[in-house]
Structure formats: C-alpha cells, structure tokens
Amino acid sequence: MAEIAIIGGGPSGSMCGEQLARAGHAVNIFDEHLAWEKPCGGGLTHKAIQCFPFLLDNSYPKKLVRSVDLIASDEQRVTMSMAHPIVIYSRRVLNGLLLERAQEAGCRVRRAHVIGVDTAGEKPRFCVEGEWRRADYLVLAAGARNQLLPETRPLQRDELEMTQGYFVPETADAITIKFLPHFEGYIWSFPRQDHLSVGICGSMSAHTSTELKSHLGAFIEKHGIATTGAKFYSHVLPSPQEHTFAQRNTMGRNWAMIGDAAACVDPLTGEGLFYALRSGELLGRTLAEGCPEKYAARMKAAFSAELEFAARIVRRFYRGSFLGTSVTTRMVQFMRKSPVFRQLVGELFSGAQDYTTLKQRVLGHLGISLSQFVSSVINFEAPRVARVPRGSAASD
C-alpha cells in the first residue's frame, strides 16, 4: 500500500492510522473537527484499559470512577462499587491524545470535510476541498452520521439510538444510571474532571426526541442539576441488531469501515469507544500485513459475537418483566439484596465480565432465583428447580 486515506479522526480513525503509519505506510487522516467535544459520556471500561494501557498511563486529564448509582424506574436505588474503575475523558482530550499518537507515528492529519467517495475504479477516490483525490485504500471512520456509503446501506432507524444531553459545569464522584418505565435506553450522568456529561439514549424506532427531552428534563429537575451555562448536545448512536453485522457490508476491495460507521457499539450499554479503538487497530494490522480481507473475520473473532449477544437480549432487558416487575427494577432489587449479584453487575458494567462467558459464571454460583432471573433475561437454559417434598430437610 503506498497511500491510505482515513476519513474521520475520531478514536477508530486515529487508532487505525497509528497502526498503519507504524508499519511504514503513508497515511492521511481527514477530519472536519479534529480534537472536538464529540457528544459522548467519554467512559472507557476495563477491557479498553487492558487492551490499550496507554489510556490510563498518561498525564492527560481524566477521571477514575469506581462507584455507580443505579436508579430503577420506581426510584429504588443501589450503589455498586467496581474493582476496576471506569476511566472518563472529555472527548476533546481523548481525541487529541489519539490524534497526537497517530501524528507521532507518522500520519498526516488535516482538518477538512470529505464530501464524497467513489470506490468503483481501480483505486478509490474521495472528494475534499472541491478536488477528487486518489488513494490505494480508503478507511471510512466518519462515525454514526456517516453518509459516505460505497457499496453498502445506511444504518436503519431500528439500528440507531437517539441521544440528547448537556455538558454541565458541575462535578461528582459517582456515575448515575437511571432506568425509565417501558423505555429502551437510559439516562446517565458521567463525571469528568471539571464537568458532567448528563444525557439520555433511546431506541430511534421506539421513541421520539420529545419523549427523550421530557424524561431528561424531569431527571434534571428532580436531581437539581443546574443547566444554566450547560451546553446542550444531541447525536446518534449505532445500536446493531443481531443481523446487522451479517447483513451489512462494511468492506470492499479497496475500502473498509471501522468504529461507529461499522456499527461497532454495544446495543445494551451504548459502549462504543472500546470497539472503535479495537476495530481501528484490527483493520490497521490486517492492512499492514497486506491481508485486508481478513478484517471481517478478525472482527468477528474479537467482538462481534459479543455485540450480537447484546443485541439478542436488549429488548428483554429494557422491556421485559420478571415476576410481574420490570427486569431493570428487579435487577436493582436483587442487587440490593445480594452482594454477589451486585459484584457481577459491577463487573459487567465496568467491562471486566463479558456476556458470552456469563452462563458459566452465573449457573452454579448464584442462588436459584437469581440464576432464574439472569436466565430469563439472557435466555439460556435456567437450572431446573428440583421439586422437594414440603417438610423434608432439603426444602428448609
């Protein structure tokens, strides 16, 4: 590869560029904003830190949070502590750090808006500042609103979430997550070093922006969060369905998509930063090895099974009920009662426990009612409750 053009200098594009430049390729990254305060919580989980330790080991401002307040739709609460902190960055800082690494590795970074791409010819072309230019390979890392779609389809409404929120000039030490009745999404407050990112995400096919606004407004009022001087934001977030990765093309002969553009987001939690970085790294490495055709298979092995799993349970998690009460409320109730379950949810939230190995972890380690609860959400076979005659020693 003589020259690789990367459209988008967010986490996925910067990481991909860094890998390629380190391998000696000529890389141009184009981003219309460069390091900017992209609407985001900015939270990095343990798996992101494990995979990319430099995200913790640096002098850039960030906040390490070890405590999460979960609030059920009926206002029952529980606080969980996490052995591994969530590392929260302002996106301006995080994007700046990643772009700087890409530049140090040898990438050329330009502030420019790319208005079109064409992958039909021998070499892919892209249109920037009124001029069509050629590259040997095109990486599309332009995020969830990406309109540059060669040989593929846009994400549909049921593959997207809406988000709205505020950057509030206040500080806090814990993350807050609030669930809402019959709502596919949640409200969050993520504390950063000198402000909070407070927002709401909800399925685009199930909810309207007016609904989101009204839920967020009620939360802000109830919690006395001052929005004077706060900056409002809204954005979209990919929320892949089970079929999305199998059905939607994310690469061709001379191009590939990474990060949000490729829908690499956990549809249950909205976590996208780790998957953006990981997909960027994987594409960068496969390109550097000269075998870009291996990108899809490596992505599948690395994390798409995990995201498909989340897609399978997301509706049941937010809309389902267990013994007559919503799953999210039951979850909070069980967490209040069981330290073991609280620890498990803490590990899931902080990214120390994945979904695909949950079954082994749960069955045999939690009591019958908790195992049945988790099984009802996850839909793996619950342990059978042995019928024990009343009055026998085993039934006590």
Ligand SMILES: Cc1cc2nc3c(=O)[nH]c(=O)nc-3n(C[C@H](O)[C@H](O)[C@H](O)COP(=O)(O)OP(=O)(O)OC[C@H]3O[C@@H](n4cnc5c(N)ncnc54)[C@H](O)[C@@H]3O)c2cc1C
């Ligand atoms: C409100 C909200 C909260 C979130 N909170 C979290 C969280 O706490 N933790 C987490 O892990 N994930 C979170 N996410 C998801 C996370 O923000 C994304 O998954 C992540 O930013 C994806 O990185 P990316 O590089 O693929 O895309 P982006 O970060 O969106 O970067 C795309 C870049 O492309 C540039 N660009 C776009 N179009 C063009 C063009 N035509 N020409 C040139 N440049 C272009 C943009 O300027 C941008 O810099 C959140 C998302 C939202 C919306």
